[in-house]
Amino acid sequence: MACLDCNTCSSDPAAVQMLAVAEANNIGTAWSRHAQQQPQCGFGTTGLCCRICLKGPCRIDPFGQGPQFGICGADRDTIVARHLVRMMAAGAAAHSEHGRHIALAMLHLSQGHLHDYSIRDEEKLLVVAKRLGVATEGRDLMTIVRELADLTLHDFQNQNYDEPCHWLAASLPAPRLKKLGDLGLLPHNIDAAVAQSMSRTHLGCDADPTNLILGGLRVALADLDGEMLATELSDALFGTPKPIVTTSNLGVIKRDAVNVAVNGHNPLLSDIICDIAADLNDEAIAAGAKDGINIIGICCTGNEVMVRHGIPLATNYLSQELPILTGALDAMVLDVQCIMPSLPRVAECFHTKIITTDKQNKIAGATHMDFQEAKASENAKSIVRMAIEAFKHRDPRRIQIPNITQQAIVGFSTEAIVAALATINAADPLQPLVDNIVNGNIQGVVLFAGCNNTKTQQDSAYIAIARSLAKRNVLVLATGCAAGAYAKAGMMTQDATRQYAGEGLKSVLTAIGESAGLGGPLPLVLHMGSCVDNSRAVALATALANKLGVDISDLPLVASAPEAMTEKAVVIGSWAVALGIPTHLGTVPPIVGSDVVSQLVTTTARDLLGGYFIVETDPELAADKMFAAIQERRDGLGIQT
Ligand code: MSK
Structure with missing residues (x-):
């Protein structure tokens, strides 16, 4: 493992403290892997490596001495533009899949299939419904929820190219909508925008860098549509954030509690974990954790529960491996996106249970618990019980929690x-x-x-x-x-x-x-x-x-x-x-x-x-x-x- 100067890795003193523990125990982290990757490939860094077909990889010489065209004939501009558009499409797919998940939960709630969710912010729901043209006056709440969910899912299904996605059309200022419409940049369907980005960047398709980048902006706006609907519907379901005082950094991990970290992005499970944690306090205390259950956040699932419920945030993306090194993290619950596949390897050195919960996002070495919204509380309780069980296997001699928190x-x-x-x-x-x-x-x-x-x-x-x-x-x-x-x-x-x-x-x-x-x-x-x-x-x-x-x-x-x-x-x-x-x-x-x-x-x-x-x-x-x-x-x- 490459030896690191931990102070140059992070400006966060708690991360620096834990990196020293990683170094001392020869445990790999994102930083040591970064060091091992040096020097990084210059062709990839500049976008001049094309991996789109099996004739490749093809590389363009940035200095003009060597090859200037890929084997298919694509030049540097086409290669760079295609890869950039593919990055945008992947980003849009990730956000929008998150949004679809929330929209489907709304639909299933309105159909009476979900018993652990409700509309916690009715006012927000009504404001959003009105904005999207759903009639609200004198109507039953679940009818409104149903129509809003249907309208939202239409943004994933619409086949009329001339009808822009509802959320964008209802949310952006008129002059911007006009400008984007005139340029042909308003997407009609999120899924179609992602598929079209993949299609036009396939070998032998769009080779005009300007046309490619304009297509990229169209999928970028589809991404915004997906983000808007994910945020607004999550607020209706879980509450719109209001100012709340909480704490942050690794010192939020408690020595005498069962510490459960929620990591990823989607609040559908983490919000329920926050709800049921108090119900299992007695079981945690009986297991020897006198402070009961302590839920903490990592990355954006951490942000979701922090801004809505004041759950303390342990850390952000890059240092997500480090809470495990405190020796006091009992479980890390993962949903989707920005989750390091290295977590089970780090956890192997400790007692921490790594639990994946989304069937599309499993990690070798982790325990998988297939989370289903229809059984949300039951699943959440099983997960917290896994953490209580793991707590019993802690090695107290290995606990080192940085005494660093911030309000x-x-x-x-x-x-x-x-x-x-x-x-x-x-x-x-x-x-x-x-x-x-x-x-x-x-x-x-x-x-x-x-x-x-x-x-x-x-x-x-x-x-x-x-x-x-x-x-x-x-x-x-x-x-x-x-x-x-x-x-x-x-x-x-x-x-x-x-x-x-x-x-x-x-x-x-x-x-x-x-x-x-x-x-x-x-x-x-x-x-x-x-x-x-x-x-x-x-x-x-x-x-x-x-x-x-x-x-x-x-x-x-x-x-x-x-x-x-x-x-x-x-x-x-x-x-x-x-x-x-x-x-x-x-x-x-x-x-x-x-x-x-x-x-x-x-x-x-x-x-x-x-x-x-x-x-x-x-x-x-x-x-x-x-x-x-x-x-x-x-x-x-x-x-x-
Ligand atoms: S988690 S996308 S590392 S912000 Fe939203 Fe953080 Fe970037 Fe992931």
């Missing part, structure tokens, strides 16, 4: 932000936000989204860029593993606002926080949810754009994925660009082998859509470039302050 004030859904603003102006909640953008107290808004990547010291770029922008009075929103990074680093606290916000931003966050009853400012970084919840930021931007009568591309809004890693992050960045948002990437995407594609996603995208990618690996320069983009938008709106 985190989380749960800033769009509705929660609007509700906080309404305490200042009930009649027109967005007006205080507009006023403060116009007077310069808030220069603009940045959404941090995306993952961790071993190419960057974990979380460090998030922290550096957010501090730099907050100091310049930029309001900071975060989702997914970005949110995890800020929670662990103590940047979702009132103290962080006092310490890092510029004077204008601080005054606004203080006025809103105090008026909303938080007894101090809003936290510096507002946690909007998991990575699928990036759609919440779109909802906020849409509300602002509609209020001002402008397009999203006119707003002083930027997005940033400083440590982007997954295909989901690629597709999120792509729809952000399609919506007109300047979007920073701190990881160099595998497109630099093609000037044509690089130009398409920067200059051409900007001309056509207003949005564009900013690729910058240096955090300070990235902050400068994003701030400049914000200033440009302010100038465009005629705001001089």
